[in-house]
Amino acid sequence: MAGTVFTSTSGGVLQGFRRKGLRVTFTVGSGSLGPDATMDSVVLENHRCHATITQEGMRTGLRCELTLEGMEMAEMNRLSMLAPTITLANSTVRGLAQNSLTVEVVDNISPPELVFSGQVLESFADYGKAPEVTFQVRAQANAGLGAAQAAPLSYPQPVAAAQVVADIAARAGVRCADHGLKGTFGAGYTTHGTLLDMVERAVGAFHGAFMRDAAGTLHVWGTEAPKAGGGAPVPLLNAASGLLGYPSYTASGLQVRSLFRGDVEWWQPINVQGGGLGTPGTQGAHGLVGNASQGAAGWAGGQGAVRAPPWNGLWVPWKITHELTTEIKDGPWFTTLEAQRAEGSVNNAQ
Template sequence: MSPDPVAPFTQKALEVSFGVASGGFGAGGTDTVTLSGLRCHAQVTNAGLPGGSTLSLRVGGMALSMMNRLSVLSAMPAADAPQQQMQACGNTVTLRATHDGGMVTVFRGVVVGAFIDFTTAPDVAFIVTASSLAGLQVQPLPPGGYCGAVSVETVLSDIAAQCGLGLVTHGLGGVMIHDYYGWGCARDRIERIRHAAGIVITIEDNTLTAWGRDLAGDDTATPPVISAATGMLGYPAYNQDGVSFRTLFRPDITYLSPVRIQAAPAVQGDVPMASDGVWAPYLIAHQLESEVPDGAWFTHVAATRTGNPAMGG
């Protein structure tokens, strides 16, 4: 279902929630804190594996004690690195944004790095980078395998269950691998399966989603419409690889879920624009700013024709 045209003069807000694996905040030992009404610059990108969903965040106006508590030191002596990285990867961050009168989750993942930026003082800011894959990278799983042929969906289901992830599959029926043996961390296992089976995988919002090579989906819902009336800015850029376009913030655009571009009004007898039609987004980047004059509130998308062979390798 297409959203109504976005009102140009509405207050945009970002809400950031941090979770700490141990220690908690303050005397009460609370392990989560939610910040709102602060000056934020956020970039959320989802391009599927191997990169996953990532967050680059800059927050102004936080208390120094809070920034110190949330800081993560990534450079450390080699002897201490494994334990410290394991603890750091337990810290989580969730970003929510206003949309259609409510709040929607734009990103949920594990903190990779977090530090205070004093170089712009007195405009001191807290800098955070996070990934949907970081926790899987340090999550060991017991080794194990299957004799003979086994469906990729079965293997992914076992891994997802061990990692506490939801699983959604599209077009994996009949995709098999043989004499599979898994070892190492969860992320490495998923990557090896992706390469071996030639499939496409994304991990976002604690859900593992996989497609067969034809990128066929099972969703029968009407694709979201991308047009000037629904917030598209300018015209799509079109080439032999697909299209790219920019629109006002659209959280309903998701990885490889079809969208319909209507770049020009339909006029009887006119030749449709080459960019019109149904496309599958393979790169989605949300650029969001709150409590900033003329702040950004955009979604950038690159997409390929539906039914194209899977990208990547």
């Protein structure tokens, strides 16, 4: 698409073109380039770029695989970083969380939209296809939480699991958002390991879920599946807002693909209105519908009653993948979601 795609307005109607781009920022930690080096940052824009950003929540969390072209050799050398490896023989291995990466979606109209922020696991220049040299980066949002052993936490009195997670987040210097984690540990509860180990243990003890978003906030949920409500708008996915093709079923629920949707969040309900198959030009409340002659097996009932497609309704994404490119002809600018039914969500089919 060479950086130009359709975008939707707040009314959900595709309207006009915008010049899309990616802004990539590397923050080089103190000491990363030598014992006397100080922290600074490198901002890259208008480069040929391919970013795959995936959010799966839990320990895997938010991660990014990035390919950049058009960088100067000095920049690539400066930002190259070996993957963290435990070895006493290799003194060139630097500590994890020294370098960080942020990726923002930018265009010529809207403010920048943050889609990734995390620690660099590895970054290196790839000369395998010279003269088309690329810079490869792999980063993860949870890497800093799992980088090193932390001092144990101990509670002499009974303590709520949500309070334990809040204390761990405070140690990590990140904000914590509790969405209903319930359960209490008995007196004498002690937890140890990395901060990520502690979060996983506290949430898992009561069969909850957790996720760290692009802004760095740690979210936790209890056993109840998320529901729509609470004042937060539910993203609508239909043809007018960028839904591509028809949803498809998978072993774990539903898969849908659309133009890039930065407003879709992990474990937060979305409203899929995919439109059914039927007589061309027949538009119902839930998309294209068939006619009465199709019978009960079609998208219309015996008396002409409209039946919604079975995938219409509320779904909760458990895996979100953004595939974004700039300065690449016909390059993707898409979001793929894998989701399960939201609790209490039923479509209108009878």
